[in-house]
Amino acid sequence: MNHDVPDLHDDEIHIWRLPWGSDAAGAPPFQALLAAYAGPRAPEVARGEHGKPHFPGAFGALGFSWSHSRDTALFAVGRGPLGFELGVDVERVRPRARSLELARRFFASAETAWLEALAPEDVLGGFLGLWTAKEAVLKAQGGGLSYGLHRVAFGNVAGHLVPDLFEGPVAPAASWQVHTLDLGEDLFAAVAWRGERRSVRVFTFPL
Incomplete structure (x- = not known):
């Protein structure tokens, strides 16, 4: 791999789309991309309480995350204050007959009501949009799914998901950007x- 990466400015997030095979997360090319952004003096990647990878010390200003679904992976990176919280999630479309059942069980009630009001052919897209937005936030915060998907609730404004009501350490919703x-x-x-x-x-x- 060419270890040169585009300059990462403080007002940017870089997303890399990569083919995904049998390699485990953290192995090349994730590892090579992370090393290219962090530089040769970066320490070893550490793990948080719930397994979230991060750089310790001053290198903690570089936030990063990865996700994969079937044959596609994403790697996200950005710079901010120490402990910069950044998360990414990707899901490939496949039939999910239990989408509404899962929403009723795990999503906030207002989100489930919105999904139930959609035309049947739009439910899967609505479900996956909510799922990936929630997962991205929870990966950034580090709590993962155990934090509770219902505690990261989104509203729908003119067809766009927007952070609405976040509970616990992930709050307030207004402090987050979800793209x-x-x-x-x-x-x-x-x-x-x-x-x-x-x-x-x-x-x-x-x-």
């Missing part, structure tokens, strides 16, 4: 970070 990624009809994806708005740049690996 839907347009990767094609077969994929739903979202990136989330705590802080001010930034531009999101998407690259395909390799450049």
Whole structure:
């Protein structure tokens, strides 16, 4: 791999789309991309209480996250204050007959009501949009699914999901940016970070 990556400015989030095979997360090319952004002096990646990877010390200003679904993976990276919270999630479209059942069990009641009001052919897209947005936030915060999907609730404004009511350490919702990624009809994806708005740049690996 070419270890040169585009300059990462403080007002940007970089997203890399990569092919996914049998390699485990953290192995190349994730590892090579992370090393290229962090530089040769970066310490070993540490793990938080719930397994979230991060750099310790001063290198903790570089936030990163990865996700994969079937043959596609995403790697997200950005710089911010120490402990910069950044998360990404991707899901490939496949039939999910139990989408509404899962929403009733795990989502906030207002989100479930919104899904129930959709036309049947739109339910799966609505479900996956909510799922990836929630997962991106929970990956950024580090609590994962055990935190509770219902505690990260989104509203729908003119067809766009917006943070609405976040509970616990992830609150307040207004402190978060959640950006839907347009990767094609077969994929739903979202990136989330705590802080001010930034531009999101998407690259395909390799450049």
